Amino acid sequence: xxxxxxxxxxxxxxxxxxxxxxxxxxxxxxxxxxxxxxxxxxxxxxxxxxxxxxxxxxxxxxxxxxxxxxxxxxxxxxxxxxxxxxxxxxxxxxxxxxxxxxxxxxxxxxxxxxxxxxxxxxxxxxxxxxxxxxxxxxxxxxxxxxxxxxxxxxxxxxxxxxxxxxxxxxxxxxxxxxxxxxxxxxxxxxxxxxxxxxxxxxxxxxxxxxxxxxxxxxxxxxxxxxxxxxxxxxxxxxxxxxxxxxxxxxxxxxxxxxxxxxxxxxxxxxxxxxxxxxxxxxxxxxxxxxxxxxxxxxxxxxxxxxxxxxxxxxxxxxxxxxxxxxxxxxxxxxxxxxxxxxxxxxxxxxxxxxxxxxxxxxxxxxxxxxxxxxxxxxxxxxxxxxxxxxxxxx
Numbered sequence: 001x002x003x004x005x006x007x008x009x010x011x012x013x014x015x016x017x018x019x020x021x022x023x024x025x026x027x028x029x030x031x032x033x034x035x036x037x038x039x040x041x042x043x044x045x046x047x048x049x050x051x052x053x054x055x056x057x058x059x060x061x062x063x064x065x066x067x068x069x070x071x072x073x074x075x076x077x078x079x080x081x082x083x084x085x086x087x088x089x090x091x092x093x094x095x096x097x098x099x100x101x102x103x104x105x106x107x108x109x110x111x112x113x114x115x116x117x118x119x120x121x122x123x124x125x126x127x128x129x130x131x132x133x134x135x136x137x138x139x140x141x142x143x144x145x146x147x148x149x150x151x152x153x154x155x156x157x158x159x160x161x162x163x164x165x166x167x168x169x170x171x172x173x174x175x176x177x178x179x180x181x182x183x184x185x186x187x188x189x190x191x192x193x194x195x196x197x198x199x200x201x202x203x204x205x206x207x208x209x210x211x212x213x214x215x216x217x218x219x220x221x222x223x224x225x226x227x228x229x230x231x232x233x234x235x236x237x238x239x240x241x242x243x244x245x246x247x248x249x250x251x252x253x254x255x256x257x258x259x260x261x262x263x264x265x266x267x268x269x270x271x272x273x274x275x276x277x278x279x280x281x282x283x284x285x286x287x288x289x290x291x292x293x294x295x296x297x298x299x300x301x302x303x304x305x306x307x308x309x310x311x312x313x314x315x316x317x318x319x320x321x322x323x324x325x326x327x328x329x330x331x332x333x334x335x336x337x338x339x340x341x342x343x344x345x346x347x348x349x350x351x352x353x354x355x356x357x358x359x360x361x362x363x364x365x366x367x368x369x370x371x372x373x374x375x376x377x378x379x380x381x382x383x384x385x386x387x388x389x390x391x392x393x394x
Contacts, residue, residue, distance in 0.1 A: 019117035023052045025110055039098075039119055041091035052115075057087030057095050085120065096121050187213050233362045238285070240366050245283045247276050247311050247318070254290035255309060261295050265304030268294065275313040279389050285363045286320075286387075289371075292356045293322040293383045299350055300381070301326035313389070321384040328377035337373070 013020060019036030023029050029050050037044045040055050047055075083101035090096065097120040105112040190209035197206045232238050248270075255268045262268070290309070297307045301324045312319040329337060333344040338361040341354040364371045368388055375381040 019115075019119075021047070021052065021055075021115045021117065023113050023115070025113075027052045030112070036117060039090075039117060040088065041094075046091075055088055057089055088117070097124050187217065233359065238363075238366060240282050240285065242280055242282055244278050245281050245286065246278055247320075248272050250283055250287060251290065251309055251311060251320075254287050254294065257287070258291050258294040258298070262298040263301070263303045266298050266301065267306050269306055269308045270310075271308060272311040273313045276311045276318060279318045279387055281367050281387060285367060289360050289363050289385060290320065290322070292360050293385075296356060296383075297322050297324035297326065297381075299352065300324065300347060314386075316389060317386045318389040319384055319386055321382055323380065323382040325380040328379055328381055329373070329375040330377060334373075334375070338371075 013031075013033050016033055016035055019039045020033045021029055021036050022031045029047050029052050032042075032044050032047045034044060037047060040047070083099065085097060086100050087095050088098045099118040099120055100115055102113055102115045105114065190212045194206050194209050197203075197209075251270055251272065255270060259268065294307065294309065301307065305325050307325075308321075308323040310319070310321045310323070312321070327346055329344055330346055333342075336342045337344070338357050340358045342358075343352060343354040361371055364385055364387075369386050371383065371385050373381060373383045
């Protein structure tokens with residue numbers, strides 16, 4: 001190499017933007033360019049004669065000599081001729097990432113290793129920023145996805161409520177049409193017939209049709225009462241007045257008020273545990289519950305059947321039950337029994353609004369209790385109301 005080529009090579013070495021270091025076979029730095037010195041925070045003169053592992057992170061600094069000896073012994077390269085990312089150590093002790101490529105030059109008097117070093121700090125920072133941006137983007141996507149799913153669920157619920165409302169309207173119109181039309185037809189036809197019975201000897205016939213009119217009006221009143229109760233429940237206008245209630249007296253008055261709705265020959269038996277005397281509840285709501293259950297028991301039982309109303313002490317609970325020996329509840333209908341306007345498949349020819357048990361369920365909830373039933377199709381049903389004793393608020 002002539003002198004001019006040497007100057008050119010030196011100029012390239014000095015002006016290179018990447019750090020360049022040369023070292024001998026013992027790992028001693030023989031030369032370093034300004035970029036390398038600036039990279040590690042040294043002056044060039046401070047680097048010359050130093051072990052190259054001074055510029056390495058803790059792990060590589062401890063094992064570098066072993067790496068070099070192993071390479072010289074086995075010629076199996078780990079960095080030399082390959083290059084890799086390593087951790088550098090600046091004069092002030094700061095560690096930073098860099099890309100290191102090492103080449104080997106054989107000389108007459110030994111071997112020379114040249115390392116080219118590129119600072120990866122900015123690259124790593126940019127990479128971390130990209131990772132963080134991706135993470136933020138993923139979070140935003142997740143949040144947006146969660147929001148969309150929540151909106152989708154809310155839309156489905158809204159559609160479900162609308163569908164349910166439409167079904168309820170359809171049931172109401174069907175039920176109202178039947179429950180109002182039948183008794184009104186009875187009233188109209190009986191009134192027309194009464195007009196024809198004008199002689200004294202036809203008085204029994206007039207009385208029979210007057211009884212039919214009274215029964216039809218009573219049926220209409222029952223339907224309207226159910227509608228009123230449901231409306232008050234939905235508007236939160238049902239007042240609950242908790243007070244001491246004489247259980248035996250409550251059952252007796254509920255039975256007495258229900259006897260007019262029984263079929264021919266039906267009778268109601270009352271069984272009260274001696275330990276059951278009183279409970280803390282709302283007598284008006286509780287009487288409505290019992291009368292509804294007794295009315296259903298009579299409605300869905302044959303003539304001459306018995307109905308048993310019981311009060312039992314179960315420690316922390318008082319159980320009030322109504323047992324009949326009627327048609328029972330089909331298995332497929334049981335999960336919907338307390339739904340509004342729902343009527344079991346085997347009661348289609350028996351008058352009813354499909355609101356009674358729904359109202360019972362709401363009233364029992366207001367009394368801090370629960371209602372359940374057991375049924376044997378064709379043999380009877382028992383409804384049981386469980387109430388706190390002593391009350392939940394004491």
